[in-house]
Amino acid sequence: MIRRFHKDDSAQVSFLALAASLVLVGLMAMIINTSDVVRHRIHNQEVADVTALAAATWSARGLNTISMLNILNAKLLSMTVIVNAASRTMPVVRGVHGVQTGIAAACTPFCTPWSILLQAQGIIIEPIDAGVRAMEPITRNCSGAAWSVMRGLQTASEAVRQTFGRIGYLEAPAIAARNGASSAFAVEGSLLEIAGSNLTEAGALPVSTQDRTPADFCTAMKSGGPGFVMQGYTEGEGPAEHGRGIWSDLDPISVFNPALATLGAPWIFDGFYSSEMTRLGCDGSTPEKEGQKVEFNSLPQCREHDVTATWNYYQDETDWILDGSLTLNDFVAWTPQDVDLQGGGGAIENAAAAVGADIDGAVPVVHTPTGRGVSELTGQRKVRSRGASCAGGGRSGYPIVERAMGSDIIFVGLRSHPDYTHFEIGESGLHRRATSVRSEVTGTYFLRVERDEREVAVEGEGTRSEYKYSLDAWVLVDAGEKVLEGEELTEYYEEQSGTADSGPVDSGGSCGSFPVPHLLVDEADDKLRYFAVVNHGLGEANQPPRPFWSNYFSVSPTRFTSFSQAQVYNDLSTDMFTQDWRVRLERATLLEAALQRAGDLGLGSIASTASSVITTVNNH
């Protein structure tokens, strides 16, 4: 039978063809399935790429925003230089004009053409002078609105520095999830430095104001740079230099055009411009940080630095009046700053307010004599000033004043004097009475009111009562001053602004803090690289649809892990005045470098294992 079976060769081709067909079908399915797996793997790599780019994009966006704010601050600072120079120029120009007008008048009629020229110059000067005077309050050093805006922009930059990179950390996995990834994360390169990473700065952009001075704006203000060229400035010309040209170039369209040249306006302006730039440290000198005289505005500072506070003692009184119901509070009025000052008394309060208005950080409060008693005051006078040492700590810094005890006079500290009531400048400028919380800042004052009464005979009415009120006030006018050096100076400015900056460069130190730019830190490279890892499982939710036959094949691997690396770069110029930060993919070197460091740290076995994993998942 077996022999016959061997001899029977009918339908052999059909059998072989069928077997071959089955193999072909199987091969075809495997090819399709493998193609499907490869397609998923490619997709996973694409997702890893956009995930790394998404994280880097937020950093680039943050750096561009800070660059924009730095440029805006450079423009504002330039504006203050130009306006301040112009405001110093105008009185001199007017003086020269006045002298020349006098001379021309004296030599009339020989100097008639000159007189006509001077009249024309006067017509030109008037609107310029008016415009400069209108701008001057805005740009006045330290207290002008422009300075508040600059400090606000610096604060905004700091907020961007702290947040944008961290938003990128959140955005990266969100982007990956939207593209079908199971899980993903992105980290900045500096975190892969293992032992060398600074976790407190994780996610923060690699810019800082540490050790920066206003002079760091100088190059941008004077010479601009690629960022300014991109924005339309002439090469080698920043906004300050551009503005100087608008004012003092001997150009018909310049402000101090040739028509004013005979008054010396362009050259006078140039002199004051140079002076203003020098004041910012733009003449190449380093702004002096050491040995600055600092005026303190609070008794805690006075105690901390062992200096002496100054109190002024004032007296005032009313005429004999009919109203006997006035109390201490009727002699105090606190109103918001935007309320117009009324005429009349209240000079004691105004004295206190004026002190408060000069303090950087203190809310300037204008005291208006709305209290009934204030309008009755006849004329206060300063009696004396008295120093109060803060060396004792604790409650020191208050003067010792006399107090009547029966027939005796004793001396007690003003702070605990029972006859005086303590008043302070309101935090929001609102009406505020004596408080239990002692902020102890300059402008703090103590009041005492005494009432005298007399009976006066009035014709037809018999007698009537008349009253006279006497007011005594002690005002804290300053909390001492001292020349601070070194760490003491640095700590003082850190307390004032919350950051370590150089402090004011002009003398006096009343400004608190000048704006300084956020610039790149030294080791920014690794913080501007982002490493993303994306995980993707076959058949999971949010995945692209798979063909039905995929279910019949279990092709390994069923999960993919891809990684990618993106870099934030600025090809135009790597600085914080060039708003051209971009992102790009680059060869993924961070993890390998991290493993190298791990090996150097003696973590050889871990590094070896991780390295083999990388080799497995490396799709690059």
Added chain:
Amino acid sequence: MCVLLNKQRESQRGNAALESLMLLVFLIIPLWGLIFTMGYLGIRVQKTHEALSLSTYMFLLEREAGTDNPASSAQSTVSGSVFEGETNPLQVNVNDQEAQAVADQVPQDELRTLQNLMGSVSGRSNIAVTVTRKDPIGDFETSPIRRAMIIGGATGTYCQMQDESLNPFAAGDIGGGAMALVRVVSGGSDYVLAPFGGLPGGDPKCD
């Protein structure tokens, strides 16, 4: 006997030839055809992925450079390099406001506004690459292969911010308001500062 045996063998040979022919015509050729077609499809799919990657990257570059209509620019660049010489090359479509596409399906104004805001803040873009090609045999209908990728927002370079169509704040109701604010801060201040050096004399260099 011998003649009879030979005839029988010839008959069997004829049957085998016929069977082989039938198998070839009805099984093997279609199978190989399918394999070739699937392989061709796979190549097209991979080409599409390649086009998507390149389109994404080119779109980012064009957007950062402030190019007008970066999607179109990316499409022409990628189409020329990936499907060079094709009469029916790929299309690259970019929906700058990812949320907008979703919002279009939802009539509620409030939701639309919210989504516009979210889209403005994230600035995400949805890049869709569509490849339509005829198969080489010509027996199959043209079947577009579409691959999409959602990418992160714009980096906000100076040139990018100059072009409203590229600005992440530009689209949508609230986005328009935010754009106005950005313009006030960055652009408007230039005019205020113009006499003092704020407004430069030349044009922005955003070629």
